[in-house]
Amino acid sequence: MRVVVIGAGIVGAAVAAGLTRCGAQVTVLEERFPGAGTTGTSFAWVNANDKDPEPYFTLNHAAVHAHHALGGDGFFPTGHLEWATGETHRTELAARVEKLRSREYAVELISAARAAELEPGLAVRPDGTEYVLFPEEAHVFPAQLLGRFLSEAREGGAEIESGAAVREIRSGSGGATVVLADGGTRAADVVVSCAGRWTGLLVDVPLLDPRVSGAATNGFLATTAPMPARLSRVLTTDRLNVRPDGGGRLLLQARDLDDAADPDVPPGQEVGAELLARLPEVLTGTEGARVEQTRVGQRVIPADGLTVAGFLDASERVYAVATHSGITLAPLLADLVAREVHGRESALLGPFRPGRFAAGPPDSDSPVLAPAAPRPRSLIPMQTAPVVAAPEPARRIGPL
Numbered sequence: 001m002r003v004v005v006i007g008a009g010i011v012g013a014a015v016a017a018g019l020t021r022c023g024a025q026v027t028v029l030e031e032r033f034p035g036a037g038t039t040g041t042s043f044a045w046v047n048a049n050d051k052d053p054e055p056y057f058t059l060n061h062a063a064v065h066a067h068h069a070l071g072g073d074g075f076f077p078t079g080h081l082e083w084a085t086g087e088t089h090r091t092e093l094a095a096r097v098e099k100l101r102s103r104e105y106a107v108e109l110i111s112a113a114r115a116a117e118l119e120p121g122l123a124v125r126p127d128g129t130e131y132v133l134f135p136e137e138a139h140v141f142p143a144q145l146l147g148r149f150l151s152e153a154r155e156g157g158a159e160i161e162s163g164a165a166v167r168e169i170r171s172g173s174g175g176a177t178v179v180l181a182d183g184g185t186r187a188a189d190v191v192v193s194c195a196g197r198w199t200g201l202l203v204d205v206p207l208l209d210p211r212v213s214g215a216a217t218n219g220f221l222a223t224t225a226p227m228p229a230r231l232s233r234v235l236t237t238d239r240l241n242v243r244p245d246g247g248g249r250l251l252l253q254a255r256d257l258d259d260a261a262d263p264d265v266p267p268g269q270e271v272g273a274e275l276l277a278r279l280p281e282v283l284t285g286t287e288g289a290r291v292e293q294t295r296v297g298q299r300v301i302p303a304d305g306l307t308v309a310g311f312l313d314a315s316e317r318v319y320a321v322a323t324h325s326g327i328t329l330a331p332l333l334a335d336l337v338a339r340e341v342h343g344r345e346s347a348l349l350g351p352f353r354p355g356r357f358a359a360g361p362p363d364s365d366s367p368v369l370a371p372a373a374p375r376p377r378s379l380i381p382m383q384t385a386p387v388v389a390a391p392e393p394a395r396r397i398g399p400l
Ligand SMILES: Cc1cc2nc3c(=O)[nH]c(=O)nc-3n(C[C@H](O)[C@H](O)[C@H](O)COP(=O)(O)OP(=O)(O)OC[C@H]3O[C@@H](n4cnc5c(N)ncnc54)[C@H](O)[C@@H]3O)c2cc1C
Pocket: 006, 007, 008, 009, 010, 011, 012, 029, 030, 031, 032, 033, 034, 035, 036, 037, 038, 039, 040, 041, 042, 043, 044, 045, 046, 047, 164, 165, 166, 167, 194, 195, 196, 197, 198, 199, 202, 217, 218, 219, 220, 221, 297, 298, 299, 300, 322, 323, 324, 325, 326, 327, 328, 329, 379, 400
């Protein structure tokens, strides 16, 4: 079977690897270069910690296990430690722990002394702080995982073309053709769109619009210079999320700052300064810490917040995947999508079909149709799905 995969982010790379495992002849078409999209700006925490409704939790939980099974370079199965000091956070954490236990998710309430044993670099917290360990959670270095999937795909015979911008997908019962910006075409039995936040420009799947949705889709990430702080796992707290980023660097994130994140405006120094100012509240040994780089990441969020995976057409020539848990889901999607492309439906993906948007984007909490999106770069879609503003979040979209 000939399959064209559009996009070489973590999702496209994983799907390409999975397809070659199934014996498909794969071509990956990437407009810029592998990792050029959201995958290059991810906190990359592998978890099913705050994922609802239940089918979405189940999918992410299976994906956490898929990461452990894959293991290898760039995967750090060191768990996640969360602490809650403020009353609102403590109440929310207690309810979440109870729900996760009922879902048979690995959760341990631990003492301050045990937390300090696990992470000797933790700053001392006030009495009453709750500590919870999620031992199965993990983090990855996205570029490394991306490289693994791409090299596996190449070894399986895949061709990976950078600088290949897809403008149009044509499909019919006899097959599919993608048309490139330079006028070239590629024929396939099946085309899999893994175009991340550009998905709506190629196929009929509505996504939240990063230009109008604010903190739901846009987020700051700051990378420190190497420093002698000690941290071995993802740490989330009331005011700052931190994880190791290799070579003594830390990756910092604070969701309450994200309202100011604008993908069109380079972050000012004040963002890094604020994140750094919070660091000593969390870790010792951070004197003299510097931020090397602050970036704005743009999440890939289908209009109802959940993953999209499935065929778009009755003749099953065009398949789309779009998800805001792409790092967590990648190793699982590799297998499930490859099998679905070969005609073996996955029950886990059943609740996430693109057909659910057939009547238009969800309007329960009234996402407002945004004005026509100015096209990022120069894509000219044949079909443009509506791009929608974020609904007022009824719940937070997870501490990603
Ligand atoms: C701040 C932040 C924190 C996050 N934290 C986490 C986390 O902790 N855990 C987690 O699981 N997820 C997290 N995510 C989400 C995760 O990073 C994304 O879901 C994932 O990276 C999406 O990967 P992708 O391959 O779908 O998209 P992308 O990485 O954007 O890849 C899409 C690729 O398609 C290419 N493309 C687009 N259009 C075309 C075209 N027409 N022709 C050819 N190529 C095209 C693009 O150039 C791009 O390279 C986070 C995201 C952000 C922004």
